[in-house]
Amino acid sequence: MCHQKSLKCRYSNGFQTILQVFTRISAQYLYAELGTTQFALQQLPGRLDSLVVGWTDMVDDKLNSASKVAIQQQKSAIAEAAKDLVKMSKQAGGALPHFGVSNWRLAQVAGVLGFVLALGTAIGVFTHKTIAESITFHSAASGSAILQPEDKKLLDWAKSNEGKIARSIYVKNAAIIKTCRQQKNYSGGCIIAVD
Numbered sequence: 001m002c003h004q005k006s007l008k009c010r011y012s013n014g015f016q017t018i019l020q021v022f023t024r025i026s027a028q029y030l031y032a033e034l035g036t037t038q039f040a041l042q043q044l045p046g047r048l049d050s051l052v053v054g055w056t057d058m059v060d061d062k063l064n065s066a067s068k069v070a071i072q073q074q075k076s077a078i079a080e081a082a083k084d085l086v087k088m089s090k091q092a093g094g095a096l097p098h099f100g101v102s103n104w105r106l107a108q109v110a111g112v113l114g115f116v117l118a119l120g121t122a123i124g125v126f127t128h129k130t131i132a133e134s135i136t137f138h139s140a141a142s143g144s145a146i147l148q149p150e151d152k153k154l155l156d157w158a159k160s161n162e163g164k165i166a167r168s169i170y171v172k173n174a175a176i177i178k179t180c181r182q183q184k185n186y187s188g189g190c191i192i193a194v195d
Helices: 007-091 103-142 148-159 161-172 174-182
Strands: none
Touching: 007 103, 007 174, 148 161, 161 174
16 A cells, blocks of 8 residues: 555645645635525515615605695696786776676686695695605614613523524534635625534
């Protein structure tokens, strides 16, 4: 077989050691690459949710703006009509001119104008309520609180069997985790070995 003192044996053992080291390093980089890909796939639903929330906020803003414009246009139209009536009244010498329409027709026109104004107000209130609920929901969801009992639960878990197992997995995979943290293109996640 191979004698420890022979030159050929020394080179063979050295080559095997180098091969084992390169195999370990390659496995660490492979785990890191797989973890990065897995992390990116896990983040995709959250990013899509934020895109949908942003789109919903934009639509809410556009609806709010449109309702404000509609209400303002209705107010302007009513004010213009009232201004024209006052002008005609002053030109006629203080008495309302006779347009050849009955009081019933005038009541119908006033009713339609009142309905349009009420509809604009309802749209504005609905839009405002929807936006206010959306803002309240987002601020409640993003609020954070520091709870002392949670810290106690965390410490109790770390002392439990599950916590000890998690610690041993971390210690066992320290080299892979260190490689992932050092390489910028592996940021986000790594696959680790669990036996």
